[in-house]
Amino acid sequence: MTPSTGYLLYLLFAMGGAGLYLLLPQPGKSRALPGVALSVLALAGLLSVLAVKVIAPSDTSAYFCLFSAIAIFGASRVITHRKPVYSALYFVLVVISVAALLVLQRAEFLAVALIIVYAGAIIVTYLFVIMLAQQSHETVYDTRAREPFFAVLVGFVLMAAITGKAVEPATTSEAKIVTAQFAQQNLAGAIEGLPEGNTADVAAALLTKYIVVLEIAGVLLLVSMVGAVALSRKKIPVEGHGLPTRPLGQIGKEVEPF
Amino acid sequence: MTEFLTSQFGVSIILAGVVFGILQGAVAYCIYFERKIAAWIQDRCGPNRVGPAGLLQPLADGGKMILKEDVIPGHVDKNLFVLAPAIMFIVAFVGFAAIPWGGQLELGGKLVSIQVASPDIGLLYILGVASMGIYGVVLGGWSSNNKYSLFGAIRATAQMLSYEIPMGLCILVIVLTVGAIRLEDIVLPQTAYWSDVIPKWNVFLHPLAFIVLFVTMLAEANRTPFDLAEAEQELVGGFHTEYSALKFGMFFLAEYASMITSSALLAVLFLGGWHLPWIPWAQPEATGIAAVIVKMLVMGGKIAGSLFVMMWLRWTLPRFRFDQLMRLAWGGLIPFTLGLFVLTVGLLYFDKHQSPLWTLGGNAVVLVLTLAVAGLSRRDVTGRPASLPSLEGRSLTHGRLAGDVS
Numbered sequence: 001m002t003p004s005t006g007y008l009l010y011l012l013f014a015m016g017g018a019g020l021y022l023l024l025p026q027p028g029k030s031r032a033l034p035g036v037a038l039s040v041l042a043l044a045g046l047l048s049v050l051a052v053k054v055i056a057p058s059d060t061s062a063y064f065c066l067f068s069a070i071a072i073f074g075a076s077r078v079i080t081h082r083k084p085v086y087s088a089l090y091f092v093l094v095v096i097s098v099a100a101l102l103v104l105q106r107a108e109f110l111a112v113a114l115i116i117v118y119a120g121a122i123i124v125t126y127l128f129v130i131m132l133a134q135q136s137h138e139t140v141y142d143t144r145a146r147e148p149f150f151a152v153l154v155g156f157v158l159m160a161a162i163t164g165k166a167v168e169p170a171t172t173s174e175a176k177i178v179t180a181q182f183a184q185q186n187l188a189g190a191i192e193g194l195p196e197g198n199t200a201d202v203a204a205a206l207l208t209k210y211i212v213v214l215e216i217a218g219v220l221l222l223v224s225m226v227g228a229v230a231l232s233r234k235k236i237p238v239e240g241h242g243l244p245t246r247p248l249g250q251i252g253k254e255v256e257p258f
Numbered sequence: 259m260t261e262f263l264t265s266q267f268g269v270s271i272i273l274a275g276v277v278f279g280i281l282q283g284a285v286a287y288c289i290y291f292e293r294k295i296a297a298w299i300q301d302r303c304g305p306n307r308v309g310p311a312g313l314l315q316p317l318a319d320g321g322k323m324i325l326k327e328d329v330i331p332g333h334v335d336k337n338l339f340v341l342a343p344a345i346m347f348i349v350a351f352v353g354f355a356a357i358p359w360g361g362q363l364e365l366g367g368k369l370v371s372i373q374v375a376s377p378d379i380g381l382l383y384i385l386g387v388a389s390m391g392i393y394g395v396v397l398g399g400w401s402s403n404n405k406y407s408l409f410g411a412i413r414a415t416a417q418m419l420s421y422e423i424p425m426g427l428c429i430l431v432i433v434l435t436v437g438a439i440r441l442e443d444i445v446l447p448q449t450a451y452w453s454d455v456i457p458k459w460n461v462f463l464h465p466l467a468f469i470v471l472f473v474t475m476l477a478e479a480n481r482t483p484f485d486l487a488e489a490e491q492e493l494v495g496g497f498h499t500e501y502s503a504l505k506f507g508m509f510f511l512a513e514y515a516s517m518i519t520s521s522a523l524l525a526v527l528f529l530g531g532w533h534l535p536w537i538p539w540a541q542p543e544a545t546g547i548a549a550v551i552v553k554m555l556v557m558g559g560k561i562a563g564s565l566f567v568m569m570w571l572r573w574t575l576p577r578f579r580f581d582q583l584m585r586l587a588w589g590g591l592i593p594f595t596l597g598l599f600v601l602t603v604g605l606l607y608f609d610k611h612q613s614p615l616w617t618l619g620g621n622a623v624v625l626v627l628t629l630a631v632a633g634l635s636r637r638d639v640t641g642r643p644a645s646l647p648s649l650e651g652r653s654l655t656h657g658r659l660a661g662d663v664s
Contacts, residue, residue, distance in 0.1 A: 085335075085338070085400065089338075089393075089397075092393070108377055108378055108379045109378075109379050109382070112379050112382040112383055112385075112386045113382070115386040115389070115390070116382065116385055116386045116389050119386075119389070119390060120386065120389025120390060120392070120422075121389065121419060121422070124392055124393070124396065124415060124419060125419070127393075127396055127400075127415075128396075128412065128415055128416075131396070131400045131408065131411070131412070132412070198378045198379060199378065199379060199382075199439055
């Protein structure tokens with residue numbers, strides 16, 4: 001990658017940031033048109049620069065661009081839409097298109113795990129909470145973004161830095177990817193009797209090289225589960241405990257704290 | 259052209275069309291048979307006006323669904339209101355892509371598999387797609403802007419999230435036993451025999467997991483006794499109260515389509531898929547066109563049997579109350595399936611996971627242990643407030659009492 005490509009990328013990120021800033025919900029008159037124009041230009045420019053300069057062209061380049069565009073569009077709608085339910089749904093769209101990108105990278109297990117865990121369970125719980133909290137009214141805090149300028153600035157500077165760094169030495173990073181793939185193959189091949197395939201590779205990596213990380217994650221989840229159970233237990237006085245007693249039928253009807 | 263048609267890709271495309279067509283018809287006739295079975299159980303005639311024995315009733319119903327006025331009430335969120343049935347319908351039919359319908363077919367000297375797609379992670383694909391079905395219910399209920407619809411959607415969400423856990427654990431038991439996630443690889447070991455007589459179907463190894471999986475599938479498909487999302491007496495129609503005409507029809511069709519997916523998955527995981535013992539056409543070695551047709555019929559027969567039991571249960575069992583439903587999942591099925599899971603892991607460690615003596619014995623042990631724990635804890639089954647006075651005089655933990663009252 002030549003330095004001029006790098007500056008072009010930074011310029012595109014600046015454009016995208018400005019467009020997103022205009023799109024973020026704010027009081028006053030709508031600035032959607034220039035925002036959309038800037039963002040679309042920036043996205044198209046970014047994808048074409050990536051497709052031409054950085055990524056080696058392959059059969060799946062078109063799909064990569066398509067799903068990336070959908071993912072970025074969805075992600076920007078998550079933060080620009082005024083209705084929280086729609087934001088959550090655009091989040092689902094982002095998850096699905098990222099899963100598609102993972103499938104393009106032949107990481108099917110990760111793709112499906114992403115869909116099952118995030119789209120199938122976590123975002124459903126978000127949606128659940130949002131649905132209970134409000135129903136088709138626009139509230140003040142939903143129609144204005146908090147600190148839009150600084151949020152956009154920080155986000156896009158970070159993204160530009162990461163992208164610039166990631167695509168800078170194209171040859172060495174390619175070499176690293178190839179090495180990582182070899183390492184993974186060796187990992188799976190080292191265990192006898194393991195069936196071939198994507199899941200087996202992930203399992204081999206998780207249960208040999210990253211076993212400590214896996215255990216720590218498990219302990220963390222256990223701790224959070226215990227915490228959730230402890231928080232959600234409601235204390236109800238029972239006779240003989242020195243606490244005021246009430247007839248069982250009236251539990252929940254009284255408002256006074258106990 | 260012939261080369262394309264005999265390649266796996268060509269076969270997949272043709273099969274996708276054929277399977278989609280057959281399923282549309284099957285779903286329509288599911289509704290007919292549901293009504294017929296209901297009639298038999300209740301000593302009625304059922305639909306018998308349109309065509310011989312009422313066989314054209316689904317066509318008449320379909321025509322009615324299409325021709326009725328499609329009302330979109332003024333108070334709904336229009337985008338999501340239209341999106342919800344579409345999501346439901348798409349999700350219900352996309353899952354079929356990974357189901358192995360008929361083993362392998364020999365075409366022009368090459369073997370192609372009778373399966374639209376055979377991803378490495380077939381089982382997870384079906385689970386992932388099925389877990390997206392929840393959005394149809396949630397969005398339908400929320401966008402209707404109607405308290406009853408919202409209640410239905412909330413119940414459905416909580417229920418589907420809860421029952422996904424024992425379902426996943428049951429499937430894990432089979433994955434551990436077989437050692438594969440690709441659905442074809444799960445079917446193939448089941449085509450062998452124990453002492454040349456009994457087929458190695460997984461149901462003979464893990465009958466309890468089979469039953470629990472069937473129960474959770476009823477819950478996932480929102481079927482009685484788990485159809486609280488559309489409990490007529492309490493919630494009018496539940497999440498689809500505001501829907502009419504073809505949109506309602508899509509919800510209806512999607513419910514039956516997801517029942518068929520569940521049944522197909524059950525057949526593949528536990529009943530040997532397209533395999534039938536002693537019939538030469540339904541063996542993995544047979545790859546002719548006749549064999550494929552026989553295998554598809556066998557698969558269809560297994561699915562039909564499972565569907566019949568689902569319909570039979572609908573007109574036999576009353577509906578659960580919501581707290582009973584949750585208690586069954588979290589207090590009953592999840593610990594029980596966790597026990598089965600631990601058992602399978604233990605047997606796998608000692609390399610006994612394929613021996614029916616050990617797995618059946620282990621199943622019995624887990625069942626007895628669960629019953630013993632349930633009996634010793636003397637937990638009230640129904641949780642009705644009326645049963646609470648009997649608890650007086652016993653030292654109670656706060657949590658249990660809170661659970662009983664809520």
